Amino acid sequence: MGKPTAIWLLIAGVLGLAAALALTVEKIELLIDPSYVPSCSINPVISCGSVMTTWQASVFGFPNSLIGVVAFTVTLVTGVLAVAGVRLPRWYWAGLAAGSLLGAVMVHWLIFQSLYRIGALCPYCMVVWSVTIPLLVVTSAIALRPLHTKAVARAIYQWRWSLVALWFTSLVLLILVRFWEYWSTLL
Template structure:
């Protein structure tokens, strides 16, 4: 058998493998594209609404935000705290500056654009920072401020979902490198991807119920 025949057979086998993997790559890419787009849109909408409500509150201290429903679900109580301007300016401005970028990346992925590794790593860094900030805000809302902002909670969900699926995508595609012995765990996490956000949501609901148990009892009495 000549070298040319061997090379052709090797090329054919490689092409067959690529064609076999192509549908899975396309499915994964479209999934992350939709996740980026949807979470980015939700985050942008929530941040924009919070910014508008904040402006109304600044111009009219007696204004009652639309998301101030009861003593527990009260955006107004949260907006007037120092935590609502953690970096010296209203927190919603962070969302207005970052979530549209997430939407743009999601649309590019859905359009079939192959984003370079540094873009995915940049998104990973941003999502990780956002997750840490969200966890801090959750703690402050439940155990320091004693009130919850419904629009903020939409941002919480968007950030957690964004972080989780961005991480899985980067691990799956090798943008985040892991030892070979952990590849099985990564593949399992990808296969049962919904478990992570579901567990976070369950734990969050339990923590909220526990933190505001006395208020819930009074309101439901």
């Protein structure tokens, strides 16, 4: 793995962990004081308070952000090891890619819920979204790299950043379309 990819993993871990910790702190504040207005509640659309009070924010009976704290800690440690030049076994990368896939599935479900059921966007959640998808693509590319002779593995590796750009473009368009009525009042 190249140094830029290792540094990217480290940065992704830091950003994801920071967002998950911020969400956890905000959720605790909200549990302590139900009238608390989270710092990330900016307007009717960008409002993590609206998102945090829904059942979707605690799918497994505890705040989703706690899953992020654990997952992004693993990513952060992996990034530190990669930057230090530690060669991790292929099974480790396969496991990280599998975990990233589970995270991406959950993130996409949460994106759908935010856009079409809750009707609000949580800024900290969007940071997690923005880290999870590239993390899936990068860890999959690393895990599949030894199989680069296979067409699918080669395509994922060669087009990894294009896949990420396409995903971000799609997400931005979905957000613009879903909340266009609100955004157009700001123009």
